[in-house]
Amino acid sequence: MSPDDLVAAVIAIESGVAKKDLCDRLAVNVLPETLLKFMQRLHDDPQLAFDMLYTHTAVDYPVENRIELIYQLYSVKQRHYLMVATSVKRDKPEISSVSSIWRIAEWHEREVYDLFGVLYDGHPDLRRLFLDDDWKGFPLRKDYKDDFMLERPE
Amino acid sequence: MGVITEKLPIYIEPMPGGSMVLTSMDFMINWAHANSLWPLTFGTSCCAIEVMMAAGASNHDLARFGAEVARATPRQADLLVVAGTIVKRMAPILKTLYAQMGEPRYVIATGSCAISGGPFVFNSYTTIRGVDQLIPVDVYVPGCPPRPEAFFYGLLTLQRMIKEGETVRKPGIRRKPVMAALPEGITIADIQAELAALLDRNATVNVPQQCKERDLDEP
Amino acid sequence: MNYFLVLLFIGLTGAFVFGGLIASFLIAPHKPGKVKNSPYECGEKPMGSAWVQFNVGYYLFALLFLVFDVEAAFLYPWAVVLREVGVAGLMEAGVFILILLSALVYAWRKGVLEWV
């Protein structure tokens, strides 16, 4: 499947899907509410067959008050790659978990919760992955302050 | 490989059936401790490969110094080699392991992560900056990772440290042989004086003046 | 038959064993601590208690091993004096081994050796 009709097929799935610009690979933006259904289609559709989730991470934009969630998908059968991005608000970061589709999502999502504070609905075992359970704050947020961390003297 | 010749403080007593070696108990115990340090397998990151495994393997043989028996439990180990970064979550575990080791226990902090936090000093919310905040450290081996030979030099320094100072009545009190590493005739005062002189003389680099001093013609 | 040598032998072994223990008790430093005495579990605080019901197979295996270890211990002195006791001694040892072999077959049939 050539890239542009892959994007066309992907955009045709859901209403709020749009091509994401400024990316060196194929990427689409999705509305947070329709994410789970959209991902389920991507996984089940034999034409797309995105059966591997390379990685799931997040990017914090405090200025625009949103946390962007990045899903990087790959299809081992069709050998094509797609990046799906969606955004949640910073103060109420909740989104549905895709761990029912790909098992590895369960642990990537735990890492994103641990470092960004994004809550996943329907996640079987949501808890901190790297830090202690009683750790205050989410370190990878841009406004994370910590008296233990040394800033480099400029 | 040159045999390590040390002045052995022993006195040979000729006896009818042969001769008997008399020596002080401290020396015998320290000699036994020093030449059979059993390290605990405790490698957290990159230094573990270089300092624990490569040094213990066939090419740089740790067995030459009697320390190749790497024990897994702290009960049977008397040398804790901290090889790698210690983060906040690992700190209580390192303290528990150190506490659970038998009494004549020694610690070598290898790698700049164990000495001062290494490349993760700035902007890291978990890295402990230096293991000596957690446990008493005997020998520091700098490097990132230090070469196996550097680790051997640290081990030999620890062995000299054990043989020189420790006595059975006051376990755990050892003299650091840093002074012993100075060549004869050089004292700390000389070094400080030289450093002070160096600092103000070389505050600026004046190439033309140094070329004239060494009467090199101008480039 | 003077038994002095046997007494000397017992004395030497006793001295050797208890000498080592006493010397280490006198010389080695003793600093028991709360953390040092807690069971070692890879550095973590120990979880749960060790007093737990576990498989009965371990106990039976240990018993079988004990039986055959003792059997080997008995065969050593027999092997030393084999020449003097001649064929009669051989027959007795054969019966001794046969009895223990039947014990093994019985245990095998009962399924002790099957590991769950």
Next chain:
Amino acid sequence: MSIRVTTLDEKIHEIPTNESPMASQEYFVNMGPQHPSTHGVLRLVLKMDGETVREILPVLGYIHRGIEKKGEHIGYRQFVHLTDRLDYLSALANNWAVSMVVEKAMNIELNDRIQTIRTIMAELQRIQSHQLWWGVFGMDLGAFTPFLYGFRDREKITTILEETIGARLTMNYIQPGGLMFDIQPDFAKKVKEFISYFKPKLEEYETLVSNNVIFEQRMKNVGILDAATAVSIGTTGPVLRASGVAHDLRKDEPYGVYGKVQFKVAVGSVGDSWDRYRVRIEEMRQSIQIVEQLIDNIPEGKTLVMKPAIKIKLPAGNYYSHIETARGIFGVFVVADGTDRPYRIHLRTPNFNNLWAVTVTAPGWRLADLVTILSSLDIVVPDIDR
């Protein structure tokens, strides 16, 4: 909407410890951070019934240094040296991945010499990494000799690499825009000497471990990871290929000079520890073949096509590129905002996904088999925690 945040202790109490058929109680035990066979500080909370593992709960974070947070405060060239400390057994491949992201973002054209040297170095490091894995794998299964054999041959490659790169472990050699140094004049001769030395030694590895019936029985049908689960868990590298999925970036997305080189992708069938073992041994042979094809005709040219400016500024945008390391796909995802420091840098590390294959394959096996499975997955823990 059921969002419930739990803690580790709650999770442990939730797992039911039921009576097992032999009326023996199940109990929890720590295969904790300091353990000879976890290759680093990985803690596994095991629910055991006698000797059989019923459930595994990996606990991470014992070497989490926050490299991604640090990445937001240093430049791209400085970030290259941090990737050595992640998977320190394929440091060159990690450096290559970061350099590739920067080069693609600034679309820098590299000449053939740089690409060839990078490919040779990456393949030498793959052999070196598999040698260490083979040695430690033997030691985990109880045989100390493979450890000594593996390291004896590994030191030979370390010396060759050290002559050119100057470092034994943390290479920091492949930088954005080319290489730090040019290769030594007798580099090709030394590599050829090593290859002729190592080929019979590889046969020696086979006779020592592969044809040894004890090892075979300890590995055959132990920890089977079928293809569907392997893909769903996102495992990559030898672990995925052993399950029968031939996904190798060197063939699917050729980079460097992999397009111009003939080599086969080693693929297993069942996906047990034996297949993972065979795939890695076969990969060593393929890597030797690749190096042989490249070592004789390294093209001439400069080894640095970009002025080594400290300030590399990437145009704003999201960039992602990945590379096939000895353990799987190492991906670097950069969100750049035009300054000389990345706005956000995320590392897709192979060991993170390969580790979770243990939670799927090991329950039901005995503790000794768990060690075999864990060692056959070839985990490097700082790569997981970052």
